Amino acid sequence: MALNNMEALKSEGMSRVAVDYVEGILQPKPTCDTWDQIQSFQARPDDLLISSYPKAGTTWIQEIVDLIQNGGDVKQSQRAPTHERFPFIEWTIPSRGLSVCWGSWYDHVKGWWQAKDQHRILYLFYEDMKENPKHEIQKLAEFIGKSLDDKLLDIILYHTSFSIMKQNPMANYTSVANEHMNQSISPFIRKGVIGDWKNYFTVAQNERFDDDYRKNMADTTLTLHFRFS
Numbered sequence: 001m002a003l004n005n006m007e008a009l010k011s012e013g014m015s016r017v018a019v020d021y022v023e024g025i026l027q028p029k030p031t032c033d034t035w036d037q038i039q040s041f042q043a044r045p046d047d048l049l050i051s052s053y054p055k056a057g058t059t060w061i062q063e064i065v066d067l068i069q070n071g072g073d074v075k076q077s078q079r080a081p082t083h084e085r086f087p088f089i090e091w092t093i094p095s096r097g098l099s100v101c102w103g104s105w106y107d108h109v110k111g112w113w114q115a116k117d118q119h120r121i122l123y124l125f126y127e128d129m130k131e132n133p134k135h136e137i138q139k140l141a142e143f144i145g146k147s148l149d150d151k152l153l154d155i156i157l158y159h160t161s162f163s164i165m166k167q168n169p170m171a172n173y174t175s176v177a178n179e180h181m182n183q184s185i186s187p188f189i190r191k192g193v194i195g196d197w198k199n200y201f202t203v204a205q206n207e208r209f210d211d212d213y214r215k216n217m218a219d220t221t222l223t224l225h226f227r228f229s
Helices: 005-011 029-033 035-040 058-069 105-115 126-131 133-144 150-159 203-216
Strands: 019-022 025-028 092-095 098-101
């Protein structure tokens, strides 16, 4: 009999992160414990916020940004693990009466798409990053206010490839203890490919997804160009 996720975690001696409520919203305990600091945080005009849905290329963009900011200095970008170089808040939002981690993907992508018309926001697409990473990295650099020559662009492109990041202990989260992230269950950096859903979805599941997607994306001008390989 196959173990479900929670049974697998228990069998490995792992436990879920403790949670509590802040202003009626369920949050991981570390977020609750530092809420006063979060509330009083004052952003500066040159601060950069990376806002992404989980497993949507967050670490990839973080590594690219770090290398851009550090002028392609690989040693400097490996000064500490990603989660120490990039302070982050991981939200857990209740949805439809249930405590669902991260909330609705639809709300996330549509909300930021709408916000880009009122604020200085660069909206990036994972599949565009895969199809033409040089172009997207250059676009990201220009948004940050940095100029990349071809040599520097190639350095960043190489060190942020999935094959290299997968071997980089400062990016692949292998520095995190097994009791918090056991990568023998699932590696943090997985395949980094598009279209892999075909290996997991049945035809019926894909039809249900397409129907749900059409319903939830009907009220937005945001169009995602799906690619399958």
